[in-house]
Amino acid sequence: MLELDHVTKDYVGPGETVHAVRDVSLSVEPGQFVVLLGPSGSGKSTLLLLAAGILHPESGCVRFDGQDVSHMKDNAAAIYRRRHLGFVFQHFNLMPGSAVDNVALPLRLESVRPPEARERAREMLGTVGLEKRAEHTADQLSGGERQRVAIARALAGSPRVVLADEPTGNLDSERGAQILKMLHDLCRERDIGVLMVTHDSRAIDFADRAYQMKDGQLSPINGSATEHTGMRS
Amino acid sequence: MAAPTLVDLYREADDPNHVINRPRPLPLRLLTNAPHLYRLRVRHQPLQELLALVGIAAGVALLFAVQVATSSITGSLEKLAHGVTGDASLEIAARGPSGMDQALVTKARALPEVAAAAPLIERRITIQGPRGKAPLTLVGVDQRLERIGGPLVRRFIAKRGNINSLGLYLTSETAAQIGVKAGDSLTIESGATKRSEILAGVLGSREIGDLTKSPVALAPLGQAQRIAQMSGHISRVLIKPAPGHKAQATAALSRLTSDHSDVRPSDSEVKLLGRAIQADQRSSVIFGALAVVIGLLFAYNAILLSMAFRRRFIGYLRLIGADRATVLATLVFEALLLGLVASFVGMVLGDLLLHVAFGSYPRYLSAGFTIGDQRFVTLQTVGIALAGGMMATGAALAIPAIELFRVHAGTGLRPVAARERPLTRRGFVAALLSGAFIAAAAGTIALLAPVLTPACIALVVVGVVVVVGPLTNAAFRLIRRATRRRSPAWLSLAVDELAGARRRMTAMALIAAGATFAIVAIGGARLDVQRGTTELNQRFFAGAELWIFRDGTDNAFMTERFDPAPTLTKLRKIEMVGAVDELHGVFEDLGGYRVLIAARPRILPTRIASRIVRGDVISANKRITAGDWIAVDDLIARRNGAGPGDWFALPTPTGIKRYRIAATITNFGWPSGAIAMNGRDFSRAWADDKVGALAVDLKAGADPTVARRQIQNALGFSSALNVVTPEQAIDERVAIGTQGMGRLRQVATLTLFAAVLAIVAAMFAAVWQQRAWLASLRAIGMVSRDLFKLLLTQTTLVVLLGGLIGLVFGVYSQLFASRWIEYSSGFHAPYKPALAFGLLTLAKAVALATLATAVPAFLASRVRPRVGEAVL
Known part of the structure; x- marks a missing residue:
């Protein structure tokens, strides 16, 4: 489904070139939970941006269902993200409106009429256990609730892959674990692939495959399910 | 009911007939999403939005108020002019304040090209009642105007069958202002004298609408001539030409008047006023426009203050798949909504400003025109204010919009604040040099092409x-x-x-x-x-040490003329009084402009010389003193393509006179321009023994305060003339002039x-x-x-x-x-x-x-x- 094939990305600065991602190959299949661990500056977020079609690789390519998305034009890449990807963030990135407004937003961008978008958003909030908090704004929700709203929002547009950027980074260990479990379960239920970058080593427990990322390069982590899921390198 | 599982939801999502999978046309999506996204953002930034709105609205309010105020000046005169002239499309206007022989009406009516002719007398007077004074224009008419006159005179004439039994009428607003009602006695100041008259009646708003705001008094022709001391004379003859014979009537009337009076369209007064306020209007609108630019700056800053959030917001939208059309639609929607709301609020505020601050017109104009207090809001005014508001909003949003339009989807992944690049020494020097260059360029352009000055500002x-x-x-x-x-x-x-x-x-x-x-x-x-x-x-x-003239804003240029003989007789009896000069001031219509003619026999040349724009001071002084040379307002000279040494034709009551230009001068504070000449030349051309003011020199050692009291006493209670010191006169004139x-x-x-x-x-x-x-x-x-x-x-x-x-x-x-x-x-x-x-x-x-x-x-x-x- 989502496939990064020998992807390289450099940042050229004054007097130096930073090799953010070096010849990385990786795939995320339906229902798979793939985790990338690594310190700050290791290239994890760059990898997510490449997967989302936001950055263009110097070499290699990113494919979705076999189609090259790494050199798509701007609007085409936007449509690719809208149709196939969902996003979960460390800082939740909730809009100033209510929970239901937040979850309905991707649907509205996808041409769903406002009443239907809100109805469906309410249903999505129900699946993450927040049906009674639908009209609350971000300020009125706890950290864990905010991240559940963010997950509902990521899934509202029926994505096939969720890209998660440090989703537990702002949560305590108990709520972090709940969120990881929720993502994992949802992934299983609907055959959605998840590509998560994180510092949180507990994520390995939920991962089908886990990698360590360092200086732009991937290496499999022993003990994860990597060996039997066909990592390409 | 239990919440559906995700599997249920995704099953629906896979169903092509499910409501969420039915695509809507792009324009419809943009139309519904743009307000929604705007609402989401504004909910987070209400103050920034309010600030932007306040900025634009403040600018629009000023522009709107200034425009309505200036358009109301001509609007009120137009209304009054139509209220008097009605169906008359031509007029013969007298040159000089003494008017012309009323026999001209009969001669004009006798012309085959003329269908109807009616006399009209107009004279600036001041009326006084228990509650105060009011300067206004006395309009005298007779039965002949009933056929062709406008609603004001028709309503007046319709009061009684015989116009001569009507007496003096005021509008209800003026009557209320000075505290009189029908049957009361009031005092009228005209020329040098005061007289008592009985108010015969009042014209209310039910009869003449908002013409009640026009500062006029109506009287039968004979009574008006008596009050104005213009026996047998009139100011204008209103003409209704025979159908299809307007051009022929104009030519015939010109022959009839032999160049001693002006034959012109009856709406000339409105055009003359329009030109008189052109400069005021232009500078007001330009400074109003500057206010809009400042409003734009406020709005721009408000948008700058909101940029950090906007970048993150749009970055997030781009990340989750919003295309550029959606971003653009949101920005356009914001510009339209903000512009419309701010313009509307601005116009409401502007209307409020008109009541509080801009309600009155510059009163010095009343010296030359009869202007009421009506307010005229035209579609054009609303359109300009709206366009100003929309353009200011568009301009304020344009630069931020370009930045926002380019926001990278990656900005949405990590919500970092907009990068604040530190100021480098190079950047600092570049900005300073650019600012200095722009300022210098603006200065140079303004110097070389003064007409481009507003753009330079x-x-x-x-x-x-x-x-x-x-x-x-x-x-x-x-x-x-x-x-x-x-x-x-x-x-x-x-x-x-x-x-x-x-x-x-x-x-x-x-x-x-x-x-x-x-x-x-x-x-x-x-x-x-x-x-x-x-x-x-x-x-x-x-x-001079003392000055004698009629006071009031309508006499700011000493154009209210009076017979000096009785006053001079009294002055001669006062020991302290030395020499007395006669000064003249009249308005004449010259080339479509109402021009101030000022004449003074003795001290004039040196005074004029100090205001010279073009020409040599000493020779101009000598030439004007000698006679047949005049000093002409530089604007008038430029309009006529003339300069020092050139001949200049001046229409006077005794015909067109030709003078040579000794120098060009500034305008004396009268916006349509002024012409200064020798008092002897003036008396010859205007054939008038009345004066606008007397300048009194005192004998050596005389105390001006004592002399002033003595002169005022000698003039007596019935005199409408005031005796003032130069300081008093300066204070009063500066107050009027800077209006x-x-x-x-x-x-x-x-x-x-x-x-x-x-x-x-x-x-x-x-x-x-x-x-x-x-x-x-x-x-x-x-x-x-x-x-x-x-x-x-x-x-x-x-x-x-x-x-x-x-x-x-x-x-x-x-x-x-x-x-x-x-x-x-x-x-x-x-x-x-x-x-x-x-x-x-x-x-x-x-x-x-x-x-x-x-x-x-x-x-x-x-x-x-x-x-x-x-x-x-």
């Missing part, structure tokens, strides 16, 4: 925008260096934060700079006009008001934007008191530094503004940098902004300690 505004950020940032870095070692923590933090937050600091400093700039440029120019008017009057009135520029003061004051509002709103917005930082300062132990001081210090520093930059550029632009006023209106406006006025304005702005920030700063200083935030 706008160019200087661009210069302000270019230098404010770098200059204030550099200043904050210097302050930071100076205060680093000894200052308390709150002060260091305040300065550090300002030095680091370039965009927000620039936005706030720009508001202060823009406001100070506008107020100093406009207010300084007004001070220059006031100084010019004072100088002119000082030179003029210093020529023309009164709107500049109002615009400057209101700009200050709008600026303070904008600064308050900006500080509210800025404090709101800083709440996370403030909460984290509280979290690390900063007490509320120090936080309060920190916020107040930031406001004071930003407004002070921004205001100083605005002051420097404002004083520079004042030079152009004054030159522009001189060039376009002929008013003398000698430039003197308004530094004291500017510093006072700056002090006011700093004090008001600091005071106004106290409330949000107090509230913000009590923020709950917190770390981090969860929303975009």
